[in-house]
Amino acid sequence: MSNTSENPNPSSSSAKITLKTSDNELFEVEEAVAMKFCTVKQYFEDEKDNDVAARGSSTVIPLPNVHSAVLARLISYCKKLPQSNAVADNHEEEETKKKERKQYGTPGDLVDLISAANYLDFKEGLEFFNQALADHIQNKSVEYVRKFFGIKGDFEPHEEEKYREEYAWAFEGVDED
Amino acid sequence: MEMRKVKKHLRRRSSVISYYENSDVHKRRKRTATAIDDLPIDLVLEILHRLDLKSATLCKSVSKEWCSVITHPFFARCFVNYSRPIVDHWPFTLLLQCTNQRTKNGHLLLPLEEEPYFKSLPYIPPMYQEQRHSEFNIQASCHDLFLCSASAFQRSTFFYYVINPITRQWTALPPLPDQYAASVGRRPRIGFICNSCDILLHHQLSFRVMLIPEFEGMSFKVYIFSSDTSKWSESLVLCPAPQRFQLGSGSFAFPAVPYNGLLFWCSRNGSLVGFDPYNSGCYRFFQMPLELDISYGIGRLGVSHGALRISQISRIPYGYFSDPVLCVWEFKDKGEEGGKWCLEHQLYVNQMVSEKSPWLTKFVVKRHPIVRVLAFHPNDRDIIYLMIHLKVVSCNLRRKTLEVVRDLPDPHSFTDDKNLTIAVSHELAHLWLGNLVTMEWWSHLWFNEGFATWWNIWTLFLLKTNDGLRMDAPEQLHPIEVEVPRACSIGELFDSISYKKGSSYIKRYAGKNSKTGDLWGVLSENSDDDRLYLYHPHAGTISGISMHQHYLEKIFTSCNLGFIRLMDAEKEIFDLVYSSENPICSLSQRSDDVKCLYFSEGYGRLNIWDERVRKCSTQSKLHAHRINSIDFNSQNYNIMATSSSDGTATIWDLRSIKVDQPRPLEEVGHDITVGWEWDDSYIIGNMVRGVDVISLTQKGTIFTLQSPHMSAVPIWFDAHPYNVGMVAEATNSGQFNVLQTDEKLFLLGRVTRNVD
Numbered sequence: 001m002s003n004t005s006e007n008p009n010p011s012s013s014s015a016k017i018t019l020k021t022s023d024n025e026l027f028e029v030e031e032a033v034a035m036k037f038c039t040v041k042q043y044f045e046d047e048k049d050n051d052v053a054a055r056g057s058s059t060v061i062p063l064p065n066v067h068s069a070v071l072a073r074l075i076s077y078c079k080k081l082p083q084s085n086a087v088a089d090n091h092e093e094e095e096t097k098k099k100e101r102k103q104y105g106t107p108g109d110l111v112d113l114i115s116a117a118n119y120l121d122f123k124e125g126l127e128f129f130n131q132a133l134a135d136h137i138q139n140k141s142v143e144y145v146r147k148f149f150g151i152k153g154d155f156e157p158h159e160e161e162k163y164r165e166e167y168a169w170a171f172e173g174v175d176e177d
Numbered sequence: 178m179e180m181r182k183v184k185k186h187l188r189r190r191s192s193v194i195s196y197y198e199n200s201d202v203h204k205r206r207k208r209t210a211t212a213i214d215d216l217p218i219d220l221v222l223e224i225l226h227r228l229d230l231k232s233a234t235l236c237k238s239v240s241k242e243w244c245s246v247i248t249h250p251f252f253a254r255c256f257v258n259y260s261r262p263i264v265d266h267w268p269f270t271l272l273l274q275c276t277n278q279r280t281k282n283g284h285l286l287l288p289l290e291e292e293p294y295f296k297s298l299p300y301i302p303p304m305y306q307e308q309r310h311s312e313f314n315i316q317a318s319c320h321d322l323f324l325c326s327a328s329a330f331q332r333s334t335f336f337y338y339v340i341n342p343i344t345r346q347w348t349a350l351p352p353l354p355d356q357y358a359a360s361v362g363r364r365p366r367i368g369f370i371c372n373s374c375d376i377l378l379h380h381q382l383s384f385r386v387m388l389i390p391e392f393e394g395m396s397f398k399v400y401i402f403s404s405d406t407s408k409w410s411e412s413l414v415l416c417p418a419p420q421r422f423q424l425g426s427g428s429f430a431f432p433a434v435p436y437n438g439l440l441f442w443c444s445r446n447g448s449l450v451g452f453d454p455y456n457s458g459c460y461r462f463f464q465m466p467l468e469l470d471i472s473y474g475i476g477r478l479g480v481s482h483g484a485l486r487i488s489q490i491s492r493i494p495y496g497y498f499s500d501p502v503l504c505v506w507e508f509k510d511k512g513e514e515g516g517k518w519c520l521e522h523q524l525y526v527n528q529m530v531s532e533k534s535p536w537l538t539k540f541v542v543k544r545h546p547i548v549r550v551l552a553f554h555p556n557d558r559d560i561i562y563l564m565i566h567l568k569v570v571s572c573n574l575r576r577k578t579l580e581v582v583r584d585l586p587d588p589h590s591f592t593d594d595k596n597l598t599i600a601v602s603h604e605l606a607h608l609w610l611g612n613l614v615t616m617e618w619w620s621h622l623w624f625n626e627g628f629a630t631w632w633n634i635w636t637l638f639l640l641k642t643n644d645g646l647r648m649d650a651p652e653q654l655h656p657i658e659v660e661v662p663r664a665c666s667i668g669e670l671f672d673s674i675s676y677k678k679g680s681s682y683i684k685r686y687a688g689k690n691s692k693t694g695d696l697w698g699v700l701s702e703n704s705d706d707d708r709l710y711l712y713h714p715h716a717g718t719i720s721g722i723s724m725h726q727h728y729l730e731k732i733f734t735s736c737n738l739g740f741i742r743l744m745d746a747e748k749e750i751f752d753l754v755y756s757s758e759n760p761i762c763s764l765s766q767r768s769d770d771v772k773c774l775y776f777s778e779g780y781g782r783l784n785i786w787d788e789r790v791r792k793c794s795t796q797s798k799l800h801a802h803r804i805n806s807i808d809f810n811s812q813n814y815n816i817m818a819t820s821s822s823d824g825t826a827t828i829w830d831l832r833s834i835k836v837d838q839p840r841p842l843e844e845v846g847h848d849i850t851v852g853w854e855w856d857d858s859y860i861i862g863n864m865v866r867g868v869d870v871i872s873l874t875q876k877g878t879i880f881t882l883q884s885p886h887m888s889a890v891p892i893w894f895d896a897h898p899y900n901v902g903m904v905a906e907a908t909n910s911g912q913f914n915v916l917q918t919d920e921k922l923f924l925l926g927r928v929t930r931n932v933d
Contacts, residue, residue: 038789039789039790042787042789042790042792042794043790046790046792111216114216114220114224115216115220118216118217118220121789126223130220130223130224130227131227133224134224134225134227134228137228137232137236138228138229138232139229139231139232140232141235142235142236142238142239145235145236145239146239146240149239151239151240151243152240153238153239153240154240154241154242155238155240155241160238163237163238164238167234167235167237167238170231170232170234170235171235174235
């Protein structure tokens with residue numbers, strides 16, 4: 001219809017999609033980026049099916065479960081998405097990836113990012129942030145893990161003692177911090 | 178119509194059933210700061226299974242919630258499934274066990290690197306510790322499990338146990354029966370193999386221990402311990418070798434080398450024989466390498482980079498003070514040279530150099546040392562471990578270099594090379610896989626497999642029963658009682674411990690009443706207390722029930738009036754998720770995707786409903802008539818089989834289905850229902866008084882399992898997981914049958930009908 005001809009960017013790759021977060025902020029993102037979020041993609045395609053006129057920049061997709069701060073980080077992550085999430089071939093590659101994952105901040109941030117990525121069904125992101133969180137607790141003491149996640153140990157002292165005895169090998173040589 | 182009000186928004190919660198069975202966990206703890214509590218438990222699982230073995234075990238003691246998550250077998254599955262970085266370079270440790278031959282008890286275990294996990298080796302389980310002077314030996318290893326033996330001083334009977342040296346978990350084998358023990362000497366030829374690597378394939382863990390007391394003549398006995406039956410058994414093996422075949426004994430009695438599922442022993446002349454301990458009639462025989470000179474004995478048999486290798490140290494020219502030559506052969510199992518030994522390396526030990534220790538270069542040139550091959554590097558084909566002058570030396574075969582890896586400590590207790598026997602050198606992979614044999618998980622797994630199997634059968638049974646009954650007698654009242662007299666009979670037939678353990682006695686009920694709508698039961702797994710739950714989710718006839726194997730609390734039901742409801746079995750809530758004017762005829766879920774439901778609607782349309790957006794994402798018209806069944810290939814979930822009343826069974830590749838013009842991969846004529854079985858090439862379907870096995874490669878029915886005992890149309894079937902040709906089926910007259918290609922039929926159970 002006439003709408004199509006008015007669209008300044010008819011090519012779909014540079015088309016923008018507007019996302020609305022839980023705090024009512026609007027994000028205009030490239031379609032290629034937005035299509036990484038399967039939930040958005042699904043919504044977008046349904047809209048397209050239902051109403052041919054509603055295309056391109058005119059669509060506003062509400063994301064009631066995602067806060068603007070989190071979405072901003074997710075989008076920035078999307079833009080510099082690592083080349084591949086495939087299993088690293090060698091040690092060095094794995095190390096660089098580890099460093100990259102380290103930059104994504106505190107566990108609180110990561111938990112937010114993970115739930116948002118889960119809601120958006122953003123597979124690469126979910127994988128990445130999960131691994132980042134896992135890196136944080138790798139080879140750490142129980143106390144550290146609890147503090148890190150804000151979990152209270154609910155074992156009785158004797159129960160915990162039993163565990164420590166039974167799995168003594170796992171408690172040996174953990175990182176100090 | 179009685180139906181509870183449905184919660185609008187179902188929050189995705191647990192993926193782990195037992196986790197919610199534990200009622201304590203329902204009470205959420207108070208939040209502090211940023212709690213990981215906010216994440217649904219399946220996401221927590223996602224994070225935890227990325228840890229390594231040590232950290233995951235440690236995390237068990239973080240909280241009860243975490244403990245229950247990590248202990249659950251589902252976690253073990255995820256953990257094994259998750260491809261860890263650098264899988265090609267599994268860490269390993271070479272572990273040497275040294276015995277002082279004079280005193281017999283100076284055991285030394287020498288890991289090649291400083292390895293904190295091995296501080297406690299030799300680990301002797303408490304039950305043997307009190308027997309002082311006991312002789313401890315590592316007999317064999319496979320993956321990261323050891324088969325160890327302990328024997329009381331001066332006694333010939335051994336106690337065997339399997340141990341994970343990292344977790345220190347172990348299981349004891351029952352003693353050899355007396356009649357066997359008498360013929361087993363102090364150093365029997367022993368083999369140990371476990372399939373922990375293939376756990377996902379075989380759905381259960383098992384190991385075998387194989388003892389060969391005598392190996393001479395044309396036939397001999399072997400004793401095999403099976404972890405599935407927890408019993409030793411004896412079988413007679415006909416000697417596969419064309420000529421007289423003699424296994425080494427004494428210090429040559431190395432443990433068998435597990436390779437390709439067989440246990441390989443090396444004879445004195447260098448030929449190999451491999452037995453399949455899972456199937457005692459099965460063996461392979463390899464001739465010795467052509468160039469091998471048997472007068473020097475065999476150095477070492479091993480596996481490097483997935484290939485069998487033999488090494489030999491010989492001296493040319495003959496004579497004691499001559500230069501040792503190291504030869505390495507590799508067995509080429511595939512390709513053009515298939516089934517042949519190839520000489521990979523032949524080099525003079527005294528021409529090798531050591532960059533870091535110049536004395537070693539001189540030593541090998543001047544002193545004509547005694548060189549032994551200890552082991553092959555499991556990943557690097559160029560590296561072999563040697564023992565030279567009480568030192569473990571790694572040798573790079575390509576670059577012809579030697580490096581000292583470590584000294585054997587305390588040479589005074591072992592006065593010279595000759596008194597030191599390196600009895601075993603093990604490559605030990607530090608993998609979580611071994612920890613699957615943590616006994617705790619093991620039993621869980623067994624139990625759960627048993628349970629899951631029954632659960633699946635049950636679901637299928639219900640699903641197909643409805644169909645069958647509808648075809649047969651639509652107006653009659655059929656509350657049925659299904660009684661399986663002794664569930665273990667199925668277990669025995671299928672020779673699988675997991676069936677037995679999980680379902681020692683299961684009694685379940687199902688009900689259908691086509692006048693007032695359908696009733697169906699969700700069964701409690703508590704076998705002492707049979708409970709029947711009746712739900713009434715639909716006004717019309719129930720056409721399909723689907724439950725994901727990992728998310729048992731969520732059950733989709735569909736009815737011929739066009740409604741799909743999602744039931745939360747725990748909360749007993751039925752949520753209407755889809756409605757249509759057309760009847761829904763079948764439901765299915767891919768086992769790799771819990772969020773999507775595949776169902777057929779109306780005349781041949783397939784819909785994919787996505788739980789996340791709560792909408793149908795894809796619709797395509799696959800058949801001309803209604804689709805009776807949807808099933809996914811167990812190995813490639815993108816391949817789907819559908820059967821339709823238009824008389825065809827069709828295979829689709831989901832990746833390439835086009836909405837308007839779907840094009841099938843394969844099409845065979847068959848109606849009623851089909852399902853995938855065994856592997857890519859078979860599907861099975863039912864017909865009047867028989868079960869068809871249809872091969873896709875041959876494009877048609879290859880055989881039909883039939884029996885005079887089968888009195889009616891089989892409406893439910895399930896195949897033996899890996900025994901091609903064995904099918905269990907149930908008919909609507911209430912029989913369970915097991916069918917085999919050799920036309921044997923077993924009546925497993927009978928359904929008794931009550932008219933209520």
